[in-house]
Amino acid sequence: MTFSNDKSAAATDTLRGRPRRRRVRTGEGAGGRGVPLPLLVPALIGLAFLIVPLIALLVRAPWRSLPDLLTSAEVWQALRLSLVCATAATAVSLVIGVPLAWLLARVEFPGRGLVRALVTLPLVLPPVVGGVALLMALGRNGIVGRWLDSSFGITLPFTTTGVVIAEAFVAMPFLVISVEGTLRAADPRYEEAAATLGASRFTAFRRVTLPLIAPGIAAGAVLAWARALGEFGATITFAGNFPGRTQTMPLAVYLALQSDPEAAIALSLVLLAVSVAVLAGLRDRWMTAG
Amino acid sequence: MTEPRYAASEAAGASDTAAAASDVRADPSDEGLDAHLVVERGTFRLDVALRAAPGEVVALLGPNGAGKTTALRALAGLTPLTGGRLRLDGTARERTPPESRPVGVVFQDYLLFPHLTALDNVAFGPRCQGASKAEARARAAEWLGRLGLAEHAGAKPRRLSGGQAQRVALARALATRPRLLLLDEPLAALDARTRLEVRAQLRRHLAEFEAVAVLVTHDPLDAMVLADRLVVVEDGRVVQEGAPADIARRPRTDYIAQLVGLNLYRGEADGHAVRLDAGPAITTTEALRGPVFVAFPPSSVTLYRDRPTGVSARNLWACEVAGLETHGDQIRADLAGELPLAADLTTAAAAELDLHPGAAVWAAVKATQTHAYPV
Numbered sequence: 001m002t003f004s005n006d007k008s009a010a011a012t013d014t015l016r017g018r019p020r021r022r023r024v025r026t027g028e029g030a031g032g033r034g035v036p037l038p039l040l041v042p043a044l045i046g047l048a049f050l051i052v053p054l055i056a057l058l059v060r061a062p063w064r065s066l067p068d069l070l071t072s073a074e075v076w077q078a079l080r081l082s083l084v085c086a087t088a089a090t091a092v093s094l095v096i097g098v099p100l101a102w103l104l105a106r107v108e109f110p111g112r113g114l115v116r117a118l119v120t121l122p123l124v125l126p127p128v129v130g131g132v133a134l135l136m137a138l139g140r141n142g143i144v145g146r147w148l149d150s151s152f153g154i155t156l157p158f159t160t161t162g163v164v165i166a167e168a169f170v171a172m173p174f175l176v177i178s179v180e181g182t183l184r185a186a187d188p189r190y191e192e193a194a195a196t197l198g199a200s201r202f203t204a205f206r207r208v209t210l211p212l213i214a215p216g217i218a219a220g221a222v223l224a225w226a227r228a229l230g231e232f233g234a235t236i237t238f239a240g241n242f243p244g245r246t247q248t249m250p251l252a253v254y255l256a257l258q259s260d261p262e263a264a265i266a267l268s269l270v271l272l273a274v275s276v277a278v279l280a281g282l283r284d285r286w287m288t289a290g
Numbered sequence: 291m292t293e294p295r296y297a298a299s300e301a302a303g304a305s306d307t308a309a310a311a312s313d314v315r316a317d318p319s320d321e322g323l324d325a326h327l328v329v330e331r332g333t334f335r336l337d338v339a340l341r342a343a344p345g346e347v348v349a350l351l352g353p354n355g356a357g358k359t360t361a362l363r364a365l366a367g368l369t370p371l372t373g374g375r376l377r378l379d380g381t382a383r384e385r386t387p388p389e390s391r392p393v394g395v396v397f398q399d400y401l402l403f404p405h406l407t408a409l410d411n412v413a414f415g416p417r418c419q420g421a422s423k424a425e426a427r428a429r430a431a432e433w434l435g436r437l438g439l440a441e442h443a444g445a446k447p448r449r450l451s452g453g454q455a456q457r458v459a460l461a462r463a464l465a466t467r468p469r470l471l472l473l474d475e476p477l478a479a480l481d482a483r484t485r486l487e488v489r490a491q492l493r494r495h496l497a498e499f500e501a502v503a504v505l506v507t508h509d510p511l512d513a514m515v516l517a518d519r520l521v522v523v524e525d526g527r528v529v530q531e532g533a534p535a536d537i538a539r540r541p542r543t544d545y546i547a548q549l550v551g552l553n554l555y556r557g558e559a560d561g562h563a564v565r566l567d568a569g570p571a572i573t574t575t576e577a578l579r580g581p582v583f584v585a586f587p588p589s590s591v592t593l594y595r596d597r598p599t600g601v602s603a604r605n606l607w608a609c610e611v612a613g614l615e616t617h618g619d620q621i622r623a624d625l626a627g628e629l630p631l632a633a634d635l636t637t638a639a640a641a642e643l644d645l646h647p648g649a650a651v652w653a654a655v656k657a658t659q660t661h662a663y664p665v
Contacts, residue, residue, distance in 0.1 A: 187401075189397065189401055190401055190403060192368050192388070192401075193395070193397060193401040193403075194403075194414070194418075195367075195368070195387075195388040195389045196366050196367075196368070196388050196389075196391075196393060196394065196395040196463075197389075197394075197414050197415035197418055197462065197463075197466055198389050198390075198415055198418035198419050198466055199389055199414070199418045200389055200418075201389075203418060207414070208403055211403075211405040212403075212404070212405060
C-alpha cells in the first residue's frame, strides 16, 4: 500500500515540520520513470556543445610557456586597460543608468513603452552597428562630436575615453533592465511610507529605495561589467585598436590569434578565469534555484 | 503617579505651537480636523465629510471596497483630492504634498523599512524634519522607550513580532509629532491572541495622543474599543456616525446591523405596529409614527417546528431555514420566508428541532425584545 505509506510519511513530515520535498522524491523513485531519449540525446549534445570548446581551450593551453606569455608587458597592458575601462563603463552606467531605471519604473509619462524599447535596443543591436552609430554621434564629424570638438576641443573616438563610452553604450542596458526589474518588484509603498514621514521623493529614493534594491543594482552592475569586459565590436569600431590606449583584452586576443595563437589562448584563459569569477560572485543570486 | 501625556514631554514644541496658534487664530473651533474628502476614480466616488477635535479618536468603519483606505490616503496626501477640502488646525492642507503634511500614518502591514533597525526606523521621521542624527536617534529612543520597546531598538523589523512591529510603526508615526494620526487596519495583520493584547495597548496609546486620530477598520470590535466616535462608510458615503454604543443600539443599514448582530427592518410605524416596507408587520414596545427602523437581536428569536398555540407573542412568522452556521457555542439560523431574519439557538435546541436547510419553522419574537426608532 504505497498510497497509505506515503500519506503517513507525509503526516510524520508535517508533524516534525520537515519540508515535504522528501515525499515527492520518494514518489519519483517509486515510479522509476526514465528520461525519454528524444529529450536526453539533444540535451546531452547541447551540454557538450557548450562545454567542449571550453575544455578545448584548457587542453590546448600552452601551460609550460603560460607564465612567460602572461607576464609579457602587452598582456598586462591589455588586461589593465580592460579592467579599468570595464570598471569605468560600469561606473558611468550606474550614475546615469540607475536614475534612468527609476524613471522607467516609477514615473508615468507618455511614450514610456517606446523609451523602454529604445533603452533595450543596444541589447540586441550588433555591437559593430553601435560603434558606427557612436561615430556618427560623437565622431569628429558626428552630430554631437563636431560641437564637442569645436567648443571644447574634446575628441572622443580612438581614445581610452572612447573605449569607456563604447563599452558603456553596450553594457548599460543590462544594468537598466536589471535595476528596473528590481524596482518594479520592490513595494512602492515604502516610498509612500517615507513620504508620510517627511521624506522628499529624492530622500525616499536615497534612504529607502536604494538600500532596498541594492542587491539588484549589484547584480546589474556585475552583468554590465562582464558585458563591458568582453565588448569587441563597438570598441574596435569607435575606439580602434591601439595597444596601451584602446586595445582591450578581446581585441588583443583577436589580434594575437593572427600572429601568435598560443598567446591568444593564454589571453583567452585569463578572460575565462575572470568570467568564472563573475559567475561565482553571482552564484547566490541566480544559481541557488538549482 | 499619573502617566504623562505625550504632549508633556515635548513641552517646548507644544508650547511653541500653542503660542503660534493663539497669535494667529482666535477661534478654537479651528483646532483639529475639518475635511470634506471627494475622490473620483472611474465609477467610484468617495464623498466623506469628517470632523474631529484634538484628542478625539474617530474610526472609519465599513465593508471592504467602501473607500475607507482611499479616505485615509487622501488625508495623508497619497491620493489627491478631486474635490472638497482638508483643513488641519485651521490650515488648508489639500494641496500640501504628503511629506509636508503634519500627518503620521501607521500602515496596515506597517511598512517598516527592512534595512533599518527599529531605532533608525523611528529616527527616520525626525531626521527628515531636519534633526541631527544624534538628536533624531535620541528622540527615537525616547519613543521606543515609551512604547516599551527599548530593548528592541537594535532589532531589524524581521526579528520583531507582529505586536512589536505594530508598536514600532506607531512610534515611527508619532515621532514626527503629527497633528493627525492615521491608522489603516491597525490590528488586521495580527493573530487573534496578539490582537487582544495589542488592542488594549493601542487604546491606551491613542487615549494619550493629544491630536486627532483617525483609524480605518472593518472590524466593529476594534472600532468600538479604540474609537470615541464611529463614522460608517458604505460605497463611498457616510451612512451613519455617532458614539459606538449609539450605533450598536440603533443601526441604520443592513451592514451595520449585521456587524453589531441585529436584525434590522425599515417600515412605517402607526402606534405599536410597524408595517414593514417589504413583508409583514412587527409589534413593538415603542409607540411611534412615520418611517422607523425596527431592530432585534437574533438571540431574542424563538423557533418552533409546529405553529405554537400557547404563545402570546404577536410577532409570529412562517419561515424556512436557508442556512445554519456555528457562531461561538451557538447556532445561527438564517431564515427566509415571510420575514428574512437571523436566529440564535443552542446546539441542543437545534438538534431537538431537527433543523436543517429547507426545514419549515415558526419564528416568534416578543414585542419587548424589539427596538423601534425613527429613521
